[in-house]
Amino acid sequence: MRSSFLRISLALFLFIACLDAQVLRETRAVWISTNFRLDWPPKSNDSQVQKNALIKILDDLKRNNFNTVYFQVRSNGTLLYNSEIEPFAIHLVPQRDFDPLQFAIEESHKRGLEIHAWVNVVRLFSGSETSILRNPNHLKNKFPYWVKEFVENGSVSYWLDMGYPEVRNYLTDLFNEIIQKYNVDGLHLDFIRYPGRNFNDSESYPLYGSGIDKDDWRRMNINSFISDLYNSIKKINPLIKLGAAPIGIYQNISGLRGFEGYNDVYQDSRYWLKTGIIDYIVPQIYWSFGGSVPFEKIADDWLKNKYGRQVILGLAPYKPDVKLQLNKMIQYSRDNNADGVSFFRYENIANTSFPLFNEKALPVEYPWIKQAEPTAPQNLAYNFVDNSIHLSWRNPANTTSIFYYGLYNENNLLELFENNVSSVRLRSSSNKFVMDLYLRSIDKAWNESKERSNIITVRNPILNSFYSxxxxxxxxxxxxxxxxxxxxxxxxxxxxxxxxxxxxxxxxxxxxxxxxxxxxxxxxxxxxxxxxxxxxxxxxxxxxxx
Incomplete structure (x- = not known):
């Protein structure tokens, strides 16, 4: 328990006779890309500079009422966490005097942000940093027969052959290690597909194809990996969420033609949803409204085929036509019962305030992910000292199932506090004359306590003096x-x-x-x-x- 007060700056909004309905649940996510240092880390090799840069990103996301981060920790066959299985990304964090994933987890949770470990699964290398490939522990050198070269438009990349059972088992063990060692909220799969139709699996298919049509066999390889991974990580931690970012078009439909996940890269993401071997997907719907590949048609196709799982719409603010329509896309996601939106990538929405994110919201619930219902805190009290509101409360005796305390004014979420906090100081920059405050306990899957603390009516003496x-x-x-x-x-x-x-x-x-x-x-x-x-x-x- 912390004895000292935390100073929290709240955006507590304005006095009104009747409050508008707040969006209480909505995943507001962003991909933080570390491959090629796109979003993080900065080019400086100084560890403190790198840490400060990540803190600045997370502060910006909190200030603009985001609630979820997909933090990239595996790319080009190297890792941004300490592993006994694969090499560390020394080309990104050369000092190696801190664990980037552990640091990101701690700093995200301090700010009420959910964090998922984002991993490139099948693609093992692309780009120009070929020094990575000289590491003897890189998979291309360690298990060369697992790795196949793929050439597209003159560019060379390397991909794992998912036709080998040992490759799928290796990846399962690698990602289990994250869940065993780190307090992440989810695992986020990217490049969970083949690179294209002309992938060279001429060695694995004769060994393991069993006469099955090759297209179906390739989809089965991906599906069986996801199923095994889902079951294994849920045994380690049932509260972990498994998600994936499939390419935008599942299959061509009337009025919509493009590169297909199902037929071109053997990504049967609809099967994952239908069989419940994934908790959420974020399809990469990287087009604008009304174009030749219309955003609304693709999004509608995904949202009509959720199968009871969560579908979060992936958006592309790096495209100028899309960036102009982001607010419209957020509203579309709400009007059509999407579970939220995610932006690729942080740099493209840095320091951006979205009017539709004007107030805080919790991420969507996952009704099938449950633990013992958290108990609400009690004895909420306040007093004014030096123009600040001091809140204190009594935490439940058992906080095992509690991850955060949510502070509410009526039904509006104001702030989240970690479960070891029992007193805070709110700066009286509040614009409300009267607040009816209470607390709820929230577990790691964002399930709230049914009960709430006592309600306290806080009258701001500074603002009341202005009213007349x-x-x-x-x-x-x-x-x-x-x-x-x-x-x-x-x-x-x-x-x-x-x-x-x-x-x-x-x-x-x-x-x-x-x-x-x-x-x-x-x-x-x-x-x-x-x-x-x-x-x-x-x-x-x-x-x-x-």
Whole structure:
């Protein structure tokens, strides 16, 4: 139990007579790519610089209300964790004085982020960093007959031959090691397929094909591997989620033609869903609305064939036409009962605030993943000290099944705290006059306690003192100051999103509601001159005078 208070900055939104419905459950994921240092690590070989860079990424994701990270730990046949089976990615983290996966897990969980170990399964090498292939422990050298060269458009890559049972067993043992050693929330499979129709399995097929049609046999090899892996990791930890990122088109349908997972790379992802040997998939739907390969047709085909499992839509913000439509895609996912969205990759959405992610949400539940129901904390209490709200509570006697405590205002999730916390300090930058707060316990699979703590009504004395000062004039927001902190009061006739800037540099961004609103400005703002309020939806712009 921590005796000291944690300082948490909460984006607790504005006073309104009637709260809008918040999206309570939605997976908001991002792929953090380490292959070729695409997102992380930075080019510096200094370990502290590398750590700080990852912390900056995770802070950004937390600030923008993401809740899930797919962190790449296997690419090109090397690993970003300590293994007794495969070589460490010394070309990425040469100092090797910290374990990147362990560090990512600890820092993600501190921020309420779920983290899945993202692994490239069948593709063993691509690109130009050929020094990797000189390592005697690389699979290409250790078991050369497992590895086949594949040439496409002049580019050479190396792939494992999944027709060998020993290859499938090897991969199962390799990924079991992650589950045994690390407190990850899931295992995320990528390149879980053949590279193409002309893959050279002329040695393995005669040995193990048993006269089965080669296309069917290749799909069976992938399917049997996933089934064996699913069963083995669930024996180690039943709460682990197994997921995969199949290519975008499962099979061609009317009005939709392209590279097919089922026929071109032997990826029968629908079988995985139907038989329950996977918990979720993130199909890579890397197209825009209304194009020659229309996003909406592909997404609809996936969502009509979920078979009771979770389908999260993979999006491609690296494409300019897609990036312009991301908010529309998020809304589409909600309207069509997807289980969330994932963005490829972090660099393409870095420091991006999505209006539809304006409030926090828990990842989707997995009803088939259960443990003993967590017990709610009790004796929630508060007091104001130095313009901060101090919360304290009593944790349940048995916290085995508890991973987080969720703090709520009415039904809105405000913050997550790790299970060893029993007191926090909230900065009173809150924009709510009155909050009805309570806690729920949450387990590792994001199942909440049915019961909740006692409810406490917290009245913010600082903001209450402003209430009578708000002028009923929509056209004239007012700049206010109290205790060296600046606030803006404004009246709005409808919901909107506002961006407050100083000298064309953004200070803060907020959702506003119909009625009276008070916005707390950054406490580092000392001079409130040249402030501008831009209204995103209405297009208005107002310059403030102090």
């Amino acid at each position: 000062m708000i002028i009923d004039d929509e056209a004239n927001p007012v700049l206010l100051k109290l205790n060296n902190q600046f606030y803006i009061s404004l009246i709005s006739s409808k919901e909107d999103q506002i961006v407050i800037s100083q000298n064309d540099s953004k200070i803060t961004e907020h959702k506003i509601h119909k009625g009276k609103n008070i916005i707390s400005l950054n406490d580092r703002l000392k001079n409130p001159s040249n402030l501008t309020i831009n209204f995103t939806n209405s297009g208005k712009s107002i310059r403030l005078s102090n």
